Amino acid sequence: DADVTQTPRNRITKTGKRIMLECSQTKGHDRMYWYRQDPGLGLRLIYYSFDVKDINKGEISDGYSVSRQAQAKFSLSLESAIPNQTALYFCATSDSGTGGNTIYFGEGSWLTVV
Amino acid sequence: SQKIEQNSEALNIQEGKTATLTCNYTNYSPAYLQWYRQDPGRGPVFLLLIRENEKEKRKERLKVTFDTTLKQSLFHITASQPADSATYLCALGGGSQGNLIFGKGTKLSVKP
Numbered sequence: 065d066a067d068v069t070q071t072p073r074n075r076i077t078k079t080g081k082r083i084m085l086e087c088s089q090t091k092g093h094d095r096m097y098w099y100r101q102d103p104g105l106g107l108r109l110i111y112y113s114f115d116v117k118d119i120n121k122g123e124i125s126d127g128y129s130v131s132r133q134a135q136a137k138f139s140l141s142l143e144s145a146i147p148n149q150t151a152l153y154f155c156a157t158s159d160s161g162t163g164g165n166t167i168y169f170g171e172g173s174w175l176t177v178v
Numbered sequence: 179s180q181k182i183e184q185n186s187e188a189l190n191i192q193e194g195k196t197a198t199l200t201c202n203y204t205n206y207s208p209a210y211l212q213w214y215r216q217d218p219g220r221g222p223v224f225l226l227l228i229r230e231n232e233k234e235k236r237k238e239r240l241k242v243t244f245d246t247t248l249k250q251s252l253f254h255i256t257a258s259q260p261a262d263s264a265t266y267l268c269a270l271g272g273g274s275q276g277n278l279i280f281g282k283g284t285k286l287s288v289k290p
Contacts, residue, residue, distance in 0.1 A: 106282035169221030
């Protein structure tokens with residue numbers, strides 16, 4: 065089983081609909097992240113959480129919200145999806161060490177907003 | 179603002195040759211630099227980490243250098259194979275902004 069599991073893996077939704085992407089991890093890491101990846105723009109950080117009570121906006125948080133339900137679960141919501149939120153979304157985790165935090169990514173969730 | 183450039187969007191080389199990918203950065207003083215591999219439709223996978231006080235790091239056929247004066251890292255794959263074909267991302271960390279900053283990646287194609 066994957067250490068970082070994302071559901072759904074693929075979703076097509078209509079403009080204006082609410083959509084939630086869920087993430088769970090078995091690595092025991094404190095830190096969790098949501099990124100989106102677009103061709104030509106690379107990976108961009110949406111939100112990150114360093115523990116259950118610590119949630120922070122990343123580079124592109126507008127239009128998104130998150131919930132850290134437990135150490136192992138971090139969900140991303142699009143309250144009212146719009147077409148330019150069509151992208152590949154990654155959940156990721158890292159430990160809280162200071163020596164250079166390796167990021168462990170999930171397999172990604174393809175989201176298409178029509 | 180902080181900027182990372184991987185100055186080739188795509189690199190095509192012949193099998194057996196050494197692939198060299200470049201990562202340059204500006205307005206940033208990272209404590210470490212990481213390289214990731216990403217296959218199409220998959221999440222990036224960590225390959226190597228090099229710290230600011232290290233000049234070079236090796237792992238099997240991979241070699242990374244880090245020059246904080248030039249603000250540049252070079253990523254080498256020796257004796258390249260078609261299975262090395264993927265997109266390679268560099269990422270900087272340990273700076274004031276706290277999170278890793280990723281480059282846009284270089285797509286490497288190794289032809290038989």
